[in-house]
Amino acid sequence: MSHSQTREDGLIRKIKEQFPNDVKEARVIRRSRPEIVVVPEKIREVALFLRDQLGFDHANGVSGVDYNREGRFEIVYHTSSLQNKEMRDLVLAVKESIPRTSPKVTSLTSVWPGVEYFERETFEMFGITFEGHPRLEKLFLTDNWDGPPPLRKEVRFPTD
Amino acid sequence: MAVPEKPAPLAAVESAKTSESGAQTLTVSVGPQHSGSGHMRLIIELDGDIIVDAAPDPGYVHRGIEKICEVRNIIKSIPVIERPAIIDSSNLNHAYIKAIEELQGVEPPPRGKYLRCLLNEMNRIMSHLYWLSIYGVFLGHTTMFMWPLGDRELFIDLAERLTGARITHSYIVPGGVRRDLPQGLAEEAAKRTEYFEKRLDEYDKIFFNNPLFTSRSKGVGVLPKNQAIALGCTGPTLRGSGVDADLRKDEPYAAYSELDFEVPTRNEGDSYSRAVIRMDEMRESCKLIRQIVKEIPPGPIRRKAPIVVPRGEAYSRVESARGECSFYMIGEGGDKPYRVRYITGSYRNMAAIPVLLIGGHMADMPTAWWSVDYWPVEADR
Numbered sequence A: 001m002s003h004s005q006t007r008e009d010g011l012i013r014k015i016k017e018q019f020p021n022d023v024k025e026a027r028v029i030r031r032s033r034p035e036i037v038v039v040p041e042k043i044r045e046v047a048l049f050l051r052d053q054l055g056f057d058h059a060n061g062v063s064g065v066d067y068n069r070e071g072r073f074e075i076v077y078h079t080s081s082l083q084n085k086e087m088r089d090l091v092l093a094v095k096e097s098i099p100r101t102s103p104k105v106t107s108l109t110s111v112w113p114g115v116e117y118f119e120r121e122t123f124e125m126f127g128i129t130f131e132g133h134p135r136l137e138k139l140f141l142t143d144n145w146d147g148p149p150p151l152r153k154e155v156r157f158p159t160d
Numbered sequence B: 001m002a003v004p005e006k007p008a009p010l011a012a013v014e015s016a017k018t019s020e021s022g023a024q025t026l027t028v029s030v031g032p033q034h035s036g037s038g039h040m041r042l043i044i045e046l047d048g049d050i051i052v053d054a055a056p057d058p059g060y061v062h063r064g065i066e067k068i069c070e071v072r073n074i075i076k077s078i079p080v081i082e083r084p085a086i087i088d089s090s091n092l093n094h095a096y097i098k099a100i101e102e103l104q105g106v107e108p109p110p111r112g113k114y115l116r117c118l119l120n121e122m123n124r125i126m127s128h129l130y131w132l133s134i135y136g137v138f139l140g141h142t143t144m145f146m147w148p149l150g151d152r153e154l155f156i157d158l159a160e161r162l163t164g165a166r167i168t169h170s171y172i173v174p175g176g177v178r179r180d181l182p183q184g185l186a187e188e189a190a191k192r193t194e195y196f197e198k199r200l201d202e203y204d205k206i207f208f209n210n211p212l213f214t215s216r217s218k219g220v221g222v223l224p225k226n227q228a229i230a231l232g233c234t235g236p237t238l239r240g241s242g243v244d245a246d247l248r249k250d251e252p253y254a255a256y257s258e259l260d261f262e263v264p265t266r267n268e269g270d271s272y273s274r275a276v277i278r279m280d281e282m283r284e285s286c287k288l289i290r291q292i293v294k295e296i297p298p299g300p301i302r303r304k305a306p307i308v309v310p311r312g313e314a315y316s317r318v319e320s321a322r323g324e325c326s327f328y329m330i331g332e333g334g335d336k337p338y339r340v341r342y343i344t345g346s347y348r349n350m351a352a353i354p355v356l357l358i359g360g361h362m363a364d365m366p367t368a369w370w371s372v373d374y375w376p377v378e379a380d381r
Helices: A002-018 A040-052 A113-126 B065-070 B078-104 B110-138 B142-163 B185-208 B211-217 B225-230 B271-295 B345-357 B362-370 B376-380
Strands: A023-030 A033-038 A058-067 A072-080 A092-099 A104-106 A129-131 B013-018 B024-030 B041-047 B050-057 B312-320 B323-331 B337-343
Touching (some): A002 A040, A033 A040, A092 A104, B041 B345, B050 B345, B050 B362, B065 B078, B065 B337, B110 B185, B185 B211, B345 B376
Parallel strands (some): A104 A129
Antiparallel strands (some): A058 A072, A072 A092, B013 B024
């Protein structure tokens, strides 16, 4: 346990050293689950550093979260490393927060091509635009869907 | 002599257009009516019989499970969590429960962990057999359709005796499992897995070593290792491209750290290697099942767990039959989660489908595509 914690602390230290002003928060929430909060303007630089210098070559998923009471969206990239065998259990959450009024972020498809479909889903489900995405269209929703982005909190579930 | 009129295009042919090079290409829709198993569409652009572009078009079986989870009590969500892949339901269920337990800080008792692994491995075999039967029918091999579906009943019966349900078991609950091992099931499981391993040798003879299969799958739909990693592929698709990643080894959960098994990998990255890996995985699962029923510790199967999602975040993942199934759960202290993010193996492997198809022949499309074991319902959720 302690060994694992040292590894995660070391990882966070390395990221903070490289981006002292752009990484707003960094913590270890659970064993092998560190997370960092990055300013949206620098997400691509941080992602490139993670991929090229720290070996995070694999994107596990992208999640949008609607914190409507705080007036913001959070986008979470979960990423892991396959090339470092001893780091395979580690999943790093890279978070960015944007105001609900201007939901626009930089796409990371150029860093991790695997996030293409996840970003498309976040686009249609939350109405968040990913700038630089090669094909920002609806993925799961029907083409003629004209309702609001369904995973936003103001959209009530029919039986709720 | 009058030139005969051009025949009307097939219903499946959407449009014909001319590419920049002057060659006429056709855009063909494969699906959405059960193009394999489950509704999804592949939009394929053809130059002659060569695929020049391919794009998956999912969403025909989207259920909005992430939204449903936000408005339901965590226990009520269990059956719907399992639905996306009813042939692999317990692995999906396991990932979901693991996220809740991580937030609650509850750990199941050792016997409960072993029972979870037991059902997970049965489900892995059931899922791979279902995949294999569809693969057989895709390649026109009727025997390979009948045999796996027949042999799948061996494990469905076992799962029914263990959980009370044939496919959607809802067996794994916060704190442990619902029911204990029934009397005689351990012996029966050992007997059936031994029989099934002999059957797998027969599968090899009739299908996997059969030139009808090997000549159509070797070198078809190649996914290079670096692309498999960059595209975020997972499960047998990733292992077929030479990456020995398996969460049961890399991040052992439940009782897997105490069990002895191998992770089959192959370097070719073609449809054949992805298919053979699933065969090897079924052999490993048989070994695991026998180990589990032999070494299962006595004791309670379930610990008390509150029906509440404590404030905080959790990211849990398990190795399901199609790869990593992960749950990102945010709790705010009530009996419903604030947000549930549900990502499955099929969803992640979807990115590999265009890579496998582009440049290949249309006739190789079923071989390449189904070798990923893309389950549309699991991808749409």
